[in-house]
Amino acid sequence: MNVVYVDGSFVTDNEHPKDIDIVIEYSDGRARVRLSETYWFLRQKDKVWHRYSVDVLSCLKNEKPAKMVELFQCLKVQDALERGLSSDARKGILRVSLQ
């Protein structure tokens, strides 16, 4: 089972959201699939962006460090400043399980 994490301004309180960032987390033993699918996404990057406003990243579930999701949960400094939040604040992102 793969998991997709959804981030970007569409999952914030931004009144004028621009983009969706997704991280596809591949389960164990699917490194080759991850590589080929991610490559396909990157080749279609402009088309996918133009049509869906989506940026795609990927990671393997048990890779070290298996913390790509943390990257998106940490706020950008500018965003934290805008909201008066400290460096230890983390934002919620959506987690979608794909059967």
Place this chain on the structure above:
Amino acid sequence: MSADNPNRNDWQTVLDHKARLLYAQIAQLQREVAEYGGDDQLLDEMTQPYIELLKSLYAEDYPLAKAIAQSDLLVRLDGPAISRDNPRVSLIGSVFDNVRTQVGKVAKAIAQLSQKGIRGIPKEMDLGLSAYAKGSLILGFTVPTASEIAESQQGQETLFGEQDPFFQAARDAIRTIGIVTKHVTEGGTVEELAAEIPDPEIRDTALAAVKELAPSGRLGIEKVRLAGRGVAGLNLEKPLTPLIREAIRKSVQHPVATQAEAPVTIVGDVREIDLDERRFELRHIENLEENVVRCAYLEQTDEEARQWLNRRVRVEGIPERNAANKVRLLEVTSIEIVD
């Protein structure tokens, strides 16, 4: 602390952790591409998104984190005048002057509390500009260190070094401005603020300072936010806006927190009238232990007020006292020149 479990109390640590995650992703992709026989072009394309994230981290986040870490007070401005790559130098200059002036006024009120006879913060202890970030206008200010002052004065240290009361007053002023900002942006009452800042003169001066730091809306600035190590832990989530400025303007017209005190009459010399804030300082006061009382007037015109300067006057009004039961603030009901 480890890479997997960083202490997130400062931005530098958080950003280092994010950078390590990105480098690890790039290394992982290098291994995978090599394992499955991919070439350099494939590797470049696969790692490009992570490289872009790293670039953004180093170009935007790290400079801002440094500004936050090094600034006692960080002022961020938003609005049409700022939403451009190159804001006007005059705008930056006026913000810079305003912040220095307001912090100086509050510092002076605090210093007067601890040391009689202090007239103001010395010039060499003015705030310094520590950071500027493009995009939104972010200005960082620092209170200079004793060694920085010694450098600017050819090696002459201040008498008390870092323990000099002026340093402490400047730092306390920034903290006090942060406390007042939190209070006014969250809609607190005058009584609540009086509980946090019991000294009436410091409270009134700080309220006036925050009013002046809040945007008027006329210069294309709509929001002002405060951050930095001097206000750390206050969680200043809401910005200062023109509406808040107007609310403070109305509230400081009657600055005495409790109107229950009986009116008093005091005689002293008028010094330092602020016509905009409608305040003056009364010094050399007859029959009172305190040396300075801040007075607020409402009814009198600027022309009348100008005539009081450097004259001896008799003032009647409603007082507010500090914890030591000394009059620190007076809401003037009548005033006459007696010399």
